[in-house]
Amino acid sequence: MSSTTQARVRRVALIGNPNTGKTTLFNALTGLSQRVGNYPGVTVEKKVGRMSEGVEVLDLPGTYSLAAHSPDEMVAVRVLLGEQDGEPRPDLVVVIVDASNLERNLYLVTQVMEVGRPVVVALNMTDMAAKAGMSVDPAGLSRSLGIPVVPLVAARGEGIEDLRAAIQSHLDAAPAQPAWTFPEPFAREVEGLERELGQERCMALRALVDAGGTVELDLVASRGEKARQALSEARERLRVSGKVPAAYEAQARYGWIAQAVAPHVSRRAVGASLTDRLDRVLTHRLAGSLVFLALMTAVFMLIFEWAGPVMDWIDGGFGTLGEAVSGAFADTRWAGGALESLLVDGIVAGVGGVLIFLPQIVFLFLFIALLEDCGYMARAAFLMDRVLRFCGLSGHSFIPLMSSFACAIPGVMSARTISNSRDRLVTILVAPLMSCSARIPVYALMAVAFVPDLRVGGVLSLQGLVFTGMYFLGIVTAIGAAFLFKHTILKGPTPPFVMELPPYQRPRLRNIGLRVWDAVRAFVIRAGTIILAISVVIWALSYYPRGEDLREQFQAEREALEARELSEDDRTAELEALDRRERGALARQSWFGRIGHALEPAFKPLGWDWRIGMAALASFPAREVIVATLGIIYDVGDDVDVDDEESRKPLIERMQASEWPDGKRVFNLPVALSIMVFFALCCQCGATVATIKRETNSWKWAGFTFFYMTALAYLASFVTYQVGRLWL
Amino acid sequence: MLLSECQPGQGGVVTRTAGDGPIGQRLLEMGLIEGARIQVIRVAPLGDPIEIKVGGYALSLRRSEAAGVEIQP
Structure with a gap:
């Protein structure tokens, strides 16, 4: 039944x-x-x-x-x-x-x-x-x-x-019955609106007091201008009586609370509380600033340095997994085919590209949850508010922006702690402009290869200065963009920075654990699926079309090589060089290569040839692949370590030797700077775009971030190259 | 005098809070009503915002917001 x-x-x-x-x-x-x-x-x-x-x-x-x-x-x-x-x-x-x-x-x-x-x-x-x-x-x-x-x-x-x-x-009890009353003439106006608008009393009260608030807007939307007029007339009558509606409400409530609470609360004097004593140090002009700086350095170290080894394990683990998958394909009839490549270069690499961000997310959220749970977060906002105000934001935006120097993904996610939605959105939109750790290889490669190894004033390395300059470029652009957004598309009244500084308390492990778990789950499930989809599309663009004649040509060369009289070592070396050339040739005629060729006129004003353009295009899903992509395009393989002089040397030599069809060198200082500026400002990170989509619950803002940053990057690197050409 | 002009240690009784707009309304809701006793505790390192004690708890607000509150020392 x-x-x-x-x-x-x-x-x-x-x-x-x-x-x-x-x-x-x-x-x-x-x-x-x-x-x-x-x-x-x-x-x-x-x-x-x-x-x-x-x-x-x-x-x-x-x-x-x-x-x-x-x-x-x-x-x-x-x-x-x-x-x-x-x-x-x-x-x-x-x-x-x-x-x-x-x-x-x-x-x-x-x-x-x-x-x-x-x-x-x-x-x-x-x-x-x-x-x-x-x-x-x-x-x-x-x-x-x-x-x-x-x-x-x-x-x-x-x-x-x-x-x-x-x-x-x-659950089935009677509704709560307020025992307080509001004074005249306020009570009379509320009753009048209750009748006139046909609303429950609490709706009429909220509509009257919260000028421009939700209840008023909803009422005007459903009842039309008549409602708006009734409300503004009632407010005007109250104003004439000497007080704004909000003052009537607050005084009536606090007045009633004071007399209702007094008999049931006993207070005895206690010495300065732990919070008072802590705050004397933690919000002190000098000591507080120093503690804050030390804490921020620690966060930075955590997500920037300490997450590194864990990320290397993940990277290595997925590399091994990819090799294992390739191994399983060896000696089958699908070896070296599209399926193997899709699994290894598309899916395994794509999942790895999602999980690689987890250490930073876990470390940052651990830290944020800890600071928030113990009550320090409000103090951080208190200390930093003045710094961020001049671009229209508040102290709440500091930690999201700061952590974006390591990675914009945890940065964007941590903007959840900003209660004002407009400020939160502006923070999310500009956070990816902060130079994240993935930009370092590009800066390092370009600086080492094309910036003269000079000392300015005998002390400061010019390469180091250019490197630092890129960080400043990101900061200055973010400030400008935040200011612009706050005064145009996200214009609105300055939100109150009226905030409680809660008493300090011991952080609760369970809360912190749940907070980190929430962040991890949100990223892996919601953003991860989008990132994986993007990875597969990008894989297809760089894999197809395969060009059978090209493969036959290389197969023929390989057979010729096998037939030649060579020592085993020489043969292996020659074969590897041939493999690298084949990868390069296939990459150059892939859709990415073709798009790079087709778009060369668009890249030329930036001083780029189609190879640089193709590498930049292929870096849109994840900017850090630029070095590997350049390695493939220049036939030196994808295994280039920028920090290792031996490893980076072949790539740098090929780049330095690269020529336009008319014999002019492609790379020089203005071109290198133009590339660095482009990478500093461009939104080349599919994971960030996916995270913004998830955090703002809208493709609109994710798309907006992508387009404004890309347009800005193009424009800035155009100016850099054109001005650089005149001066350098 | 205005709350925004107070130095740490100074305080008094609120005589008026301009309740116009969301900021003024928020100040009223947080307890800065006529007759409330308040005291400035400290000032942030860069001179703004300020921390005050009101109704037994600590509240941070910007000087521009505090300018809407008049007190009688």
Whole structure:
């Protein structure tokens, strides 16, 4: 017998101020049964987890208030009011509250109590409150508020079962009933709008107070200009009465909270807290800056240096795997065929190209999660805000931009910590301009081969200066681009930098682990699939067409060589040289080679011949392949190590000898600089584009980054070459 | 005087917060309402933003934002 009346899944929404342990509580309630997604049309992450049979918990973005000015707050408000497309209105709302900062946290509680749902307060961090000399009586607070208050220490799992029980037993409870009233004439205006617009009271209140906010925009969209006019008239009447609507709301709530809380909280004086003592050093003008610099150097070392060996293992592992696959093909009738090449050069290399970024992602997110969990991240933003403000960003953008020097992928992903979506987007758009570690081989090769080995003023190496110059070029361009974006396509009011500096606390391993796991999963699954697809397309472009006559010609040469009288060593060497020439010939007549030829007129203004153009094109999926590609094109093989003088010598000699058809040398200093500038600014990284797509939830911004950077790179290297030709 | 003009250690009672726009509204919501006691704790290394104590917690805000808050020392 089948049951036709399947119980509806009940939905609990979890909301709270930032830094209240909301994520810890969410993890404690749902364990690992979490689904992560995005709300349609915005970059706000949506997390749902299962709490018990038939009960799901939705983790809403952290917010200080229901006044919706940012997309995060907008989603929170829409979900609570049942206005978010595809989201059921929650059956119950849990507001998590920091007991050591009760008044400000209860502000949000009073707002949530007005949305017409049952509300449960999770009174978290009662241990921290006790340390700060505060003790809160949950039962008394519950009586004053008229809703259940469950004391917790979420970080230690204390009180979680009580909260679960409270949630289960209140799913069908009556909506919370606010006990406060708003003063005249504010209350009268809210009631007037309630009637005039036919809205629930809390909607009318939000529309009135949050000028330009979500509720007003939604109302104007559905009710037309009449709604806008009614709202602005009501605001004007209040203004005449002496206060803005927001002041009425804030004073009424805080006033009520003060008298409701007072009987249930006892405070005793304690000495300077650990946070105060730490902050005296960590945000001190000199000491704080030094600690910050030391920490950033450590991050940089972590993702730049220490991730290196792990990346080498991954690289080596996939190399071995590729060889093993080739080995399995040997002596079969598919040996040396398209299938082998697709598996080895397309798929194995493609998967390797995804996983190679994991060490950097893991190290950076470990670090970020640690800093954020212990409360230092807010201090970092506090220290660096002034530095980033002149390009229109805030202190929150520092770590994403800084970590992009190692690799833009973890950099772009770490922009999640920026709460303002416009700032976050600008940061993501300019992060790939920072010179990442993959650009180093290009800079090194060009600098060693074509920049004179001179000392400027007898001390500074000219090659080193050019190298450093490329880093500065990236920084200056990023600043300019950020400024431009903030004043054009992403124009908007400066977001508030009004931010709590939360008390320091011991980081929780479980949170950090989940955070790193989230980042890894997001990158491998969402970005990885796109990267793999790109790898296969690129493989096809550089493999086909095969040109049978070319292969026959080389086969004939090979047979001739076999027939010649040679020592075993000489024969091996000759055969290897022949292999390299064959790879070069095949590459030159592949689609990439042909496109390079066809586009030579476009590359010429940059001072490039078709070979350089082809190498640059083939580097679009991953810029670091440029050296290997040049190696193949110049018939010296793909195994060139730029840091090894012996290894790089043949390639450099071939490049230096490379000529235009009229006999002029292709490479000189302006050409080398033009190549370096192009690689410094161009978006040659499929993995970054895929990550931007995933992080912004839109191909539009991924495409925009690709095109603006590529256009900028072309223009800048054009100017570099043309100016360089006149001067150098 | 304006909160933006205060030096570390200075403070007082808020007499008015310009509540216009999202920034002013946020300041009110964070507890910078008429009658609230606040104190400037310290200033960031480059002179801005500032850290203040309000309602028992630490809040960071830029001087330009603090210019919307009047206090009575």
